[in-house]
Amino acid sequence: MRFLIECTYVYEHPQDNSGIQRVVRNIVRELGAAQPEVECVPVMMNGGQLYRVLSLAPLTVDRGATRRQALIVRLDHLRNRYWWWHSRLERLWPFRRSPLARRLLYWPCKLASLAITLPLRGLLWANRNAQPAPQRAVPLQARAGDQLILLDSSWHDDFFPLAEKLKRQGVGIVSVIYDLIPLTHPQFCDEGLVKVFDRWFDWIAETADGFMAISQTISRQVATEIQRRLGAEAAARRWHGHFHLGSELDLQHKDARLDADLQRMFRDPAPVYLMVSTIEPRKNHRYLLDAFELLWAQGSDVRLCIIGKIGWKCEELVERIRQHPQQGKRLFMFNRINDKSLEYAYAKARALIFPSYVEGFGLPLVEAMQRGLPAMASDIPVFREVGGDYMAYFDLAEPQSLASQIAQFECTGEFPAQRPLGDWRWLGWREACQQLIAGTLAGLRSGARQPDHSVHANRL
Structure with a gap:
């Protein structure tokens, strides 16, 4: 048996650097070092064929x-x-x-x-008969007993016929689930994505033998949704597991430059609170601005730095930021910075704030805390799973809840979490890869007897 780790989208878009692409690159990079019990082969799909991926980095050949x-x-x-x-x-x-x-x-x-x-x-x-560059990918013949692990954002690709063909040949299908937000919170997504994701989930519910989610919270949601769509009898034949994500930033090129405006902002001694995410309604930047406007009205000198590309359904918010009286003084926004600059921001900021309505994991929280930067987050189940007592939580119904926590932190110097961040430990991408492989093996061995068979480690 081999694990065929699918990474089609990242193979075709090697420069993209959002959450899923970061996960795929790091998991694939650690496959060799993870020393799993089975052979793990990164693969991509092209023109109805399966290919072994030799390099995710773009190489100029033809x-x-x-x-x-x-x-x-x-x-x-x-x-x-x-x-x-x-x-x-x-x-x-x-x-x-x-x-x-x-x-x-x-x-x-x-x-x-x-x-x-x-x-x-x-x-x-x-391009219909074009083959991938041989330095990047070579044809691969799947064998009965192999397991195709759909690690990448597979709802964007129309490879259903190939996956179904492989299944008829005896290849198992395992789907990695990052979240169910287009299904559970469609108001935060583009209508096109909601339709595409719903169609994909119908297919994956019928086709996959098991599911590995990126948190136990999402794993439980997947099990519930599978049962709703397929019924209890068919759902009982699927197994469920979960693993957690690492935190290293992997695109820090040696020749990359620090953003000059970001450096200039941090030269001012006034504390900077950081928000890292795509700018979109689900991330709840409006709440963040409301809370900081309360602080500024009280005379606080704290500053807010928003880092992330501009997404969707956010025109009014972006305009509010750009036209804000505190823009360039106590409010800053950076939409295009590299990993080197992000690492610099994590090192210099006072705390990270993450007010999302809903998440599959919340990778910036782990990235910040792993670097010793304390984090404040909305009080939702997945953040409790990730941060436990080491993170501070605020009430999304009331911006004053966050404003009060920041004011208290600035006044006393004591971060408002129940336990000190110095005692917190998290896994790296190598351990995350090991969790994915071990959890998949556990699910395959135990079938569908229990709702979540993952071998996972919240604190390593």
Whole structure:
């Protein structure tokens, strides 16, 4: 038996650096060092074929094929961005109130989109028989008894036929689940993603033999959703486990430069509180601003630094930040910084604040705490699972709850957690990889007898 660790999206988009891509890269990097009980092979899917991945880093081999593939990726991103802007436009007056207005908007937009989709389809046709660069990936023949572990963001890819073919050949299917937010909290997601994710989950519920979630909280949600969709009898034939994520930042290139504006901000001795995440409604930046405006109204000199790329459904929020009277004084926003600059911010900040409504894990919390930076977070189950008594929690119903904690911390110097951060321990990516492999093996061996078979270590 081999574990075939799927990493298609990261293979095709090696420069992307959001949470899932970071997880995939680090797990794949640690496969050799993890010394698992089974052979682990990173794989990607292309053109209905399975390939062994030799390198996730982009390598220039065939310049023509490389440029063509790069153009395909850029056009695909442009198409997604185009329809994202369309969805934003639909939410404005008069389109949000009138189905007729939305239809009148759609057809001109559809015709205009041909300027993107026709060249994209042409390139895809020209590239239909292209093989991955042999220095990066080589064909792989799956064998009966292998386990295909869908580690990457597989809902974006249409590889259902290949996975089903492999299953008919005796290959097991294991799905890694990061969260169920498009299902449990669709109001925070783009409508297109909600539909795609729901369709994918229907397929994965029917197809997968087992599920590995990135927290016990999510594992329980998955088990409940599987039972709701399939019924108790069919759901009982699936096994469930979980593992936890590491915290090392892996894209710190030697030639990377520290952001000059970030350095300049930290030269001021006034304390800086850090928020690290994509800017989108689910992350709850509005609550954060409300809390800090309470502090500033009381004369506090604390500063707020927001780090993260601009996401979706956040136009009013971004405008509020950019036009804020404290912008550049006690309020700062950085949308494009590298891992070296992020590491610098973790080292210099006073504390991390994470006011999310819902998360699958909350990787910035672990990244901060592992570096000795205390963290304050919304009081939701997954954050309690990750932070335990070593983190401070605030009430999302009342911004004063966070403002009071910060004021107390500034006044007394004592962080408002029940236990000192110095006693907290967390795993690295090597241990996270070991948990994934061990938890999958445990699930395969024990079948569906219990709701969660993971071998995991909350504190190492």
